[in-house]
Amino acid sequence: MTDGKPIALPQIPPAGSGSTxxxxxxxxxxxCTQCGNCCTGGPGFVWLTYADMLRIAKFLDMPLDKFTGQYVRRLPEGFSLTERRNYDCIFLRRENGKAMCGIYPVRPMQCRTWPFWNQNLKSPHSWDLAADRCPGMKAAEGPVHALEHIEACRNHPESP
Incomplete structure (x- = not known):
């Protein structure tokens, strides 16, 4: 718990399952509270698959080679979006006090699966640590994401 608000619902195991x-x-x-904390901070990586690059280039109405030349960096581990000098995501836009993704409908899978990443789901403590930077993980009015959705995000091959 943080800020006196529960962020995880109580576990309710299936009757007779013997497993929690x-x-x-x-x-x-x-x-999402549109705070932008997940898109800012120190240097980092937003990993891209080839499918991500095709989708984003099409959304931006750019040829793939122009998109990759302008927005993608090739690293030994794969491809990542470039960052601004202050390390903000290149597609982060600030409008009316909110942080908005300029490619939200086609954002990379890494972004789509936040906050349900393995590193955040290891324990309630790891969830709370991530929630210290992400107010949406503490949102008492936020929707409850079912186990099936969480596991689909966590186990997605392109999720960190």
């Missing part, structure tokens, strides 16, 4: 499942079996609340 993961600590988040009852679901987790999350609602």
């Amino acid at each position: 499942g993961p600590w988040y079996a009852g679901g987790l609340r999350f609602a």
